[in-house]
Amino acid sequence: MPTNRSVWQDKPGVPGIIPINPCDAILQDQSLPFIKYPIILGQDLAGTVEAVGSTAASKFKVGDRVFAFTINNGFQEYVPVDYTLAARIPDGLSFSEASVFPLCITSASFGLFGKDFLGLPHPSLNATSTGKSLLIWGGSSAVGSNAIQLAKGAGFEVFTTCSPRSFDYVKDLGASKVFDYNSPTVTDDIVAELDKGVCAGIYLAIGSVASACQVSYKSKQKLFVASSNPVQPRDVPEGVDAKMVFGTGGVDMFKETLPVTFGGYLVEALGKGVYKVAPRPEVVSRKGIDGIQDAMDIFKKGVSAKKLVVEIE
Structure with missing residues (x-):
């Protein structure tokens, strides 16, 4: 495993979260020329760090509660994540609440x-x-x-x-x-x-x-x-x-905005309670990976001012 990657899986009894985003539904229903199929969908997740590469160890340790952005890789139980695109979940915030941020922010x-x-x-x-x-x-x-x-x-x-x-x-x-x-x-x-x-x-x-x-x-x-x-x-x-604005952008765009997202303002503002969890999460399935399609089908019927999430138990 690359040393700049972190992986997490949810511990027994501690649910992890996979949210559903519009791009997930689009990529499932439409063949886009810049996407190589087949792919694993999923952009956002929140859970517990299971393993840490040597470079990522400067920021995370096993057992940390984190939320992260991953490019078409999130609909799994174990997910490799670039540690620069992840952050610790502030105390008082649930997995569900933290999971609404990564792709949106x-x-x-x-x-x-x-x-x-x-x-x-x-x-x-x-x-x-x-x-x-x-x-x-x-x-x-x-x-x-x-x-x-x-x-x-x-x-x-x-x-x-x-x-x-x-x-x-x-x-x-x-x-x-x-x-x-x-x-x-x-x-x-x-x-x-x-x-x-x-x-x-x-x-x-x-x-x-x-x-x-x-x-x-x-x-x-x-x-x-x-x-x-x-x-x-x-x-x-x-x-x-x-x-x-293509949401997955290039490496330079990620670096350019890290002071706003996983490396700065968002984490600080959440920790001080001055940034609201928005939209609010709504758990629509507790069936783990098997519940993702159910959530996708609900999403395609229309969602406003909330984010559908699936619990991974």
């Missing part, structure tokens, strides 16, 4: 703080206001829930979209202005608010790329759009700059 941090995307200043516990706003499209999604908190922690006033039933949810995470994405006037309403001040850009966590790009097009500020969804030329009006 990685994807959000790439789009918000990556130099090839919005390039925002990193969040901190004592951040001051930048005097600028940021639009996060799809704020009640798993990625959007974390993007709101990260942007707020970086000193931005956050505007977001979601359905009316999630308005209170996203406001509790730090959004100051919320818009119903189904409203026929949502684009004009958002533009009117954004153009009252200076906006740093648009991050589309989930939803319509075309709608987010229309906000940029109609705004006098011609805002850059960083999108978690594929960007098709037909969705981007002339003069709008939009680019897809």
